Every structure is written in structure tokens, then in C-alpha cells.
Amino acid sequence: MSKRKIAVVITARPSYSRVKTVLSAIDQHPDLELQLIVAASALLDRYGSAVNYIEKDGFIISAKVFNVLEGENLTAAAKTTGIGILELSTVFDNLKPDIVVTVADRFETMATAIAASYMNIPLAHIQGGEVTGNIDEKVRHAITKLSDYHFVASESAKERVIKLGENPDFIFNTGCPSIDIASKINSIKGLNFNPYQKYGGVGGEPDLANGFLVVMQHPVTTEYQNSRKHIEETLKAVNEMNMPTLWFWPNVDAGADGTSTGIRAFREHNKLTNVHFFKNMESSDFLILLNNAKALIGNSSVGIRECAYLGVPVVNVGSRQNKRDRGNNVIDVDYTKDEIIEAINTIIKNGKPQISSIYGGGSAGLTIAELLVKVPLQFHKTIMY
Numbered sequence: 001m002s003k004r005k006i007a008v009v010i011t012a013r014p015s016y017s018r019v020k021t022v023l024s025a026i027d028q029h030p031d032l033e034l035q036l037i038v039a040a041s042a043l044l045d046r047y048g049s050a051v052n053y054i055e056k057d058g059f060i061i062s063a064k065v066f067n068v069l070e071g072e073n074l075t076a077a078a079k080t081t082g083i084g085i086l087e088l089s090t091v092f093d094n095l096k097p098d099i100v101v102t103v104a105d106r107f108e109t110m111a112t113a114i115a116a117s118y119m120n121i122p123l124a125h126i127q128g129g130e131v132t133g134n135i136d137e138k139v140r141h142a143i144t145k146l147s148d149y150h151f152v153a154s155e156s157a158k159e160r161v162i163k164l165g166e167n168p169d170f171i172f173n174t175g176c177p178s179i180d181i182a183s184k185i186n187s188i189k190g191l192n193f194n195p196y197q198k199y200g201g202v203g204g205e206p207d208l209a210n211g212f213l214v215v216m217q218h219p220v221t222t223e224y225q226n227s228r229k230h231i232e233e234t235l236k237a238v239n240e241m242n243m244p245t246l247w248f249w250p251n252v253d254a255g256a257d258g259t260s261t262g263i264r265a266f267r268e269h270n271k272l273t274n275v276h277f278f279k280n281m282e283s284s285d286f287l288i289l290l291n292n293a294k295a296l297i298g299n300s301s302v303g304i305r306e307c308a309y310l311g312v313p314v315v316n317v318g319s320r321q322n323k324r325d326r327g328n329n330v331i332d333v334d335y336t337k338d339e340i341i342e343a344i345n346t347i348i349k350n351g352k353p354q355i356s357s358i359y360g361g362g363s364a365g366l367t368i369a370e371l372l373v374k375v376p377l378q379f380h381k382t383i384m385y
Helices: 013-026 050-056 074-093 107-118 135-146 154-162 179-185 195-199 220-239 256-269 283-291 306-310 337-350 364-374
Strands: 006-012 032-039 061-065 099-101 122-124 149-152 171-173 214-217 247-248 275-278 295-298 315-316 331-332
Touching: 006 013, 006 074, 013 032, 013 179, 013 306, 013 364, 032 050, 032 074, 032 364, 050 179, 061 074, 061 107, 074 107, 074 220, 099 107, 107 122, 107 135, 107 295, 122 195, 149 154, 149 179, 149 247, 149 364, 154 171, 171 364, 179 283, 179 306, 179 364, 195 275, 195 283, 214 220, 220 247, 220 256, 220 295, 220 315, 220 337, 283 306, 295 337, 331 337, 337 364
Parallel strands: 006 032, 006 099, 032 061, 099 122, 122 149, 149 171, 214 247, 214 295, 247 275, 295 315, 315 331
Antiparallel strands: none
């Protein structure tokens, strides 16, 4: 029996960390052949060059798709999706995969889903069925309807996919693959690398020995015109707290130019000697960093997923993670300096929260690989209910 060819499309920095263990499990499985496609912002230096980490980890890339249109606004996002459909269609035609795997809810993943669906290639979706209350939710649910197999990360997500009319026989609560990495680093005590020496970046180099904050805040696509105003409130809070802070650059989403401009302008008018800025970091190192931080501030889903498992306190700013399942590690605040500062002070006072396995226990990658071997190859379905 020939190996099943599994094409996995990585379109952004977070997508790789989400499915790294899935890629490894597919690559090592005797009955599967990994066809890794790297596209969109995952190829671009300004967003952290995720492709460099992919290659460093030893994965062979079958195709690269350069489809990001400059602009960082809604029109650019829509056109980038369109270019992605055109380019990925050619890649799929050349590689002829048995199954295509797409990840989560970013606008570039819609291109993967549309191209595979129109080419009658069975489509598997990781992290469907979740809610956030912005454009990502529309994209995620649309990809669910285009997908044939659903590898969801929680029970409530599974129930939601069933309510969307999908066949329960092809909905699997595998947990989130990102928790696989978190489970491996959970036993590491202390910060076992120097982030300044290993990853460069810019800004001050504050002493991390007595604790530090991590910030990762992306623009919200439905509020992208306010992205600069939003990031300025977080900057003011971090500046006033004056704690050692490691800050990560935003994603390519609409409004990223406002977020970036806000950071640069604030740096010009404030010394920010307590803050160091990074573009990207290996997923395991990033989680080690988080596990040793006093708190994560911002609106990244890592605060909802991995931080829940690790018991890392999170100040979740704004609406980007609205309604998403969470543990008891999260304090939700509005885009205001005073609320952010109050939440940070509460976290410092209370310390680490109880850990939660709401997104799985660390075996998602292996589970998904086994399912990709077993599921029947199908690309046609009808609404169940």
C-alpha cells in the first residue's frame, strides 16, 4: 500500500507553532508522506521568518507560496486570499495530495480551503468550532463547512461543529497540538537560555532574574482603524509599570501598520529601557519564556491555550479572544491603561493560577497523524441536520 500524501499548509508564524507536533508525527509515520507548503507571512522577514525555524527543525519544504500583498488593511487581506487560491491551486495540482490540512482561522487559510475544495481534495481542519467574535470566526466556520474532517481542540468546539451540521463520525476532539509542546517544556525549571543573545531584537536589555512580563498584542481586524490607539494604551501601562518586559511584534493582520507605527512612535518619545522587542522565537523557547514570566499581556490565543495548560497568568486586552473557552488564568480588560495596570498588579499579588487541560493533555500530534491514516478519503458531503 502506498503512503498517503498529506499536504499541510503553513501560512503564518502562529500556524507553525500550532501544528509542529502534527508535522513531526506525519513525517515519522510509516504510512504517511508529508508535503509541507509554506506560504504568506511565514516566508517574510518582517513577520519573523517562520520558514527559517521550519527548515532549522529539519522539515523538507515541498513548495513555497509568496502571496502577501502589502498594505496591512482589509483590501490587502482580501487580495492576498485571492492570490493564495491561484497559487495553491497550482501547488496542489503538482503535488497531488490525498488530504490537505489547514490550520485555524487566519484569512490565508481560507485560500487553502477553497483551493482544495474546488479541486475535490479531502480537507482536514485543525482548531475548528471555536468562537472569538470577529472576522476570524466567520473564516473559521466557513472553513468548517468546506472541510471533510475536523480535528477540534475542546469539547465545546466539537459540539459547535456538530451544530453546524457536520457528521459526528468525522469530528474528533484531539486537543490542541500546541499543548504537546507545552507538556514537554513544563518540567524545565527556570529560563535556560539568554533571549537577547539567541534572538537579538532591539531595545533595552533589562535584568530578567527577578521576573518579567511578556507582551504579544495583535490588531483586531474588525477594529483595525483603532489599532494604534489600542497599542498605545498597552504601551503606556507597560511604561508606567516599569517592569522588565519582552515584547513580540504583531501578525500581518489588517491594522498591523497602525500597531507597528504606534510602537515606533512611542519608542521615540519614551526611553522604554525596561522593554526589549523581538520579531519571533522558536516555539519551545517562547513557551519556556512564558512559563517563567509574571504574566502575558495582550490578545494572543497563546494566552488562552498554552498559558492555561502551563498556569501562566494572562491580561487579555480587548475583544480578539471574546467568547473563546478559557481556564481561570485570564483577566479580561478593555483597551485602557488603568485596567491593564490594575490587572497586572492583581496577578503579581495572586501568583500563578491552577493549570487547566481544557485544550488537551499533550498527545494531539500523534492522534491526528493516526486519524489521517484511517479516515476514508472523501470530498463530498451533505448537511446532517
